[in-house]
Amino acid sequence: MPGGALAEVSATSDVNNIEAPITWKAYLMCAFAAFGGIYFGYDSGYINGVKGMAYFIHQQTGKPYPGPNPSDEEKAAFALEAWRDSLITSILSAGTFFGAIIAGDIADFIGRRMTIIVGCTVFMIGVILQTASAGLGLLVAGRLIAGFGVGFVSAIIILYMSECSPKKIRGAVVSGYQFAITIGLLLAACVDYGTQDRMDTGSYRIPIALQMLWALFLGLGIAFLPDSPRYFVKRGKLDKAADSLARLRGQPVNSDYVQHELAEIVANHEYELQVVPQGTYWSSWANCFKGGLLKPSSNLRRTILGTSMQMMQQWTGVNFIFYFGTTFFTQLGTINNPFLISLITTLVNVCSTPISFWTIERFGRRPLLIWGALGMLICEFLVAIMGTVDGDNPATVRAMIAFICIYIFFFASTWGPGAWVVIGEIFPLPIRSRGVGLSTASNWLWNCIITVITPYLVNPDKAYLQAKVFFLWGALCTVCFVYAYLLVPETKGLSLEQVDKMMEETTPRTSSRWVPHTTFAAELGMTEKGTLAPEIVEDVARKGSVV
Numbered sequence: 001m002p003g004g005a006l007a008e009v010s011a012t013s014d015v016n017n018i019e020a021p022i023t024w025k026a027y028l029m030c031a032f033a034a035f036g037g038i039y040f041g042y043d044s045g046y047i048n049g050v051k052g053m054a055y056f057i058h059q060q061t062g063k064p065y066p067g068p069n070p071s072d073e074e075k076a077a078f079a080l081e082a083w084r085d086s087l088i089t090s091i092l093s094a095g096t097f098f099g100a101i102i103a104g105d106i107a108d109f110i111g112r113r114m115t116i117i118v119g120c121t122v123f124m125i126g127v128i129l130q131t132a133s134a135g136l137g138l139l140v141a142g143r144l145i146a147g148f149g150v151g152f153v154s155a156i157i158i159l160y161m162s163e164c165s166p167k168k169i170r171g172a173v174v175s176g177y178q179f180a181i182t183i184g185l186l187l188a189a190c191v192d193y194g195t196q197d198r199m200d201t202g203s204y205r206i207p208i209a210l211q212m213l214w215a216l217f218l219g220l221g222i223a224f225l226p227d228s229p230r231y232f233v234k235r236g237k238l239d240k241a242a243d244s245l246a247r248l249r250g251q252p253v254n255s256d257y258v259q260h261e262l263a264e265i266v267a268n269h270e271y272e273l274q275v276v277p278q279g280t281y282w283s284s285w286a287n288c289f290k291g292g293l294l295k296p297s298s299n300l301r302r303t304i305l306g307t308s309m310q311m312m313q314q315w316t317g318v319n320f321i322f323y324f325g326t327t328f329f330t331q332l333g334t335i336n337n338p339f340l341i342s343l344i345t346t347l348v349n350v351c352s353t354p355i356s357f358w359t360i361e362r363f364g365r366r367p368l369l370i371w372g373a374l375g376m377l378i379c380e381f382l383v384a385i386m387g388t389v390d391g392d393n394p395a396t397v398r399a400m401i402a403f404i405c406i407y408i409f410f411f412a413s414t415w416g417p418g419a420w421v422v423i424g425e426i427f428p429l430p431i432r433s434r435g436v437g438l439s440t441a442s443n444w445l446w447n448c449i450i451t452v453i454t455p456y457l458v459n460p461d462k463a464y465l466q467a468k469v470f471f472l473w474g475a476l477c478t479v480c481f482v483y484a485y486l487l488v489p490e491t492k493g494l495s496l497e498q499v500d501k502m503m504e505e506t507t508p509r510t511s512s513r514w515v516p517h518t519t520f521a522a523e524l525g526m527t528e529k530g531t532l533a534p535e536i537v538e539d540v541a542r543k544g545s546v547v
Contacts (some may be wrong), residue, residue: 009238009266011532012261013522014405018264018495020249020257022166027173029164029225029248033175036116036157039123039214040150041184045346046207047089047340048323049192051080052330055203060084079327082455082462084136089323089455091140093448096127097148097441100155102148103436108234112160112433113227116153118221124212131209134201142455147444149215155440159433162424163228164248167495174424175353176416182350182412184214185322189346193339195322215262230429230496235266236544238537241265260521261495263532267520270536278543288431288438296489297503299431305487306423306439312480313419314446316376317473318411321345321404324326324454327521332387332397332466343403348405352412364492364512365418366484372414373481377405380474387467400467415480419443425491425499485509 010158012018020026050056053064057080066078080088099119126146133139159178165173191207198206226248232241242262246253249261276287276299291298319326325345329338360368383400390396427435456462457469465472490512491499502514525533 002086008531009263011263011521011526012260015516018260020251023250025250031176033161034180036153036218037177037180038184040154042188045185045188047358050204053196053203056198082459085455086452090448092143092147093444095144096151096444099148099151100441103152103155104434107156107433111227112231113157115156116222117219119149119152120215123215127211131205155437158424159436163230169422172357174421175356178417179353182353184352186346189343233269236541263521266540267524269429270540272430278472302426307442310439310443311446313415315476347379347414348408352409355413356417364490365422366488366490368414369418369484372410373477374424375410376407377474377477379403380470384470391467428500
């Protein structure tokens with residue numbers, strides 16, 4: 001028998017008995033990983049304020065400071081050029097795109113936990129370079145390297161939480177990651193607000209350097225948590241998988257709860273390997289794209305669903321507010337303190353996200369995405385119409401800001417967490433790390449594309465669309481609404497293995513009515529003693545040992 005295999009694994013045919021009851025220890029261990037969202041959010045958010053700081057603009061462009069009581073034209077002219085603004089903002093996303101793609105392979109080789117630690121280390125190296133920068137070159141290099149670290153962590157944190165969390169709270173735990181992102185954005189806005197008036201390098205170096213604290217805390221903390229039991233099953237180390245499950249569920253290794261859940265994971269993995277056999281390294285990548293486009297359970301369909309889900313999240317346009325909000329509010333002309341308005345929108349984002357902890361488990365993923373998209377598109381079209389028709393009226397601008405806040409509320413309580421939850425649930429174990437990595441890379445690719453083109457849409461020396469840009473975001477949110485209705489399945493309350501079965505037997509529009517009716521252990525074979533067939537255990541251990 002290959003090393004790492006167990007002599008026998010107790011199994012069950014009862015679909016309601018494949019997971020241990022939830023304990024506070026299990027909840028807190030899984031929830032800690034969500035802390036990774038803080039440094040993701042902080043890194044995304046601090047650049048918004050830094051680009052609007054007078055000292056930073058003067059240092060990067062050499063433009064003289066505006067005199068006292070400057071005109072609107074002088075204020076608009078004292079800004080980063082479109083190409084420089086685009087490069088500084090988007091280069092991070094370029095790094096995260098490649099980091100997320102690489103992360104899947106690394107997570108299968110050294111484990112989910114170690115990949116997160118490596119990502120934190122790479123990120124801190126990038127932060128050091130950014131902090132030391134006094135010009136464009138080193139700043140861009142530092143953001144590119146930091147982007148690789150963010151790509152590692154943003155992809156694998158979702159994978160880790162989805163594989164470790166109990167099914168009844170998996171949506172809430174992964175939503176906690178989005179909540180941590182919003183806290184990071186808020187912290188960045190607060191720090192930017194506090195340093196904006198400094199007329200030295202501390203104005204931008206303080207917000208940059210603080211990022212190292214979040215990465216250090218996450219990297220050190222997660223070193224004390226167990227790795228994903230599904231990672232160990234994929235590698236054929238079933239004894240370590242049992243130990244990991246026991247720690248995560250707060251149960252003894254020989255507990256029926258631990259044994260039954262492990263049996264289901266092992267049996268599901270064996271089933272998936274029978275459907276799509278292992279092969280070479282490149283063929284294992286090709287497995288992500290196998291199957292028919294019209295078959296909801298095919299690997300190709302799941303990969304397209306995951307990557308397009310993250311694309312749609314970016315298409316909502318919310319990062320326009322968080323990346324370019326300070327610049328946009330300045331352009332409105334009637335706002336005295338655009339930094340304060342950016343802080344308010346970030347605070348709305350933070351306060352709205354925890355609502356999803358309850359709603360995503362009470363109503364499900366699919367309804368949140370459908371109704372969230374509808375709410376966002378209505379708000380965005382209203383902002384665009386008001387700004388185009390009466391954008392010079394201070395009362396109208398205040399109404400626009402109110403609807404922008406309502407729009408952020410809809411995003412933060414629906415698409416913000418919902419997209420991350422779904423991509424962590426829809427992939428089978430053999431391709432899960434790569435599927436989540438590709439999906440996260442798609443998020444960052446579209447993040448990069450949007451941050452590259454947005455300055456050309458709104459900067460005074462380019463298209464200068466001002467509020468009209470919300471017609472674009474509203475149209476894209478309309479696409480998100482149709483997409484969610486037609487293509488997103490309901491995964492609420494199911495184990496990751498049950499999600500596989502549900503996607504085989506339903507369509508997205510009928511998925512909410514599906515209920516589990518058997519276990520993979522019962523389908524593939526159980527002995528008279530109630531254990532998983534030994535040949536299944538041996539086969540998974542043998543195949544995993546050569547990965």
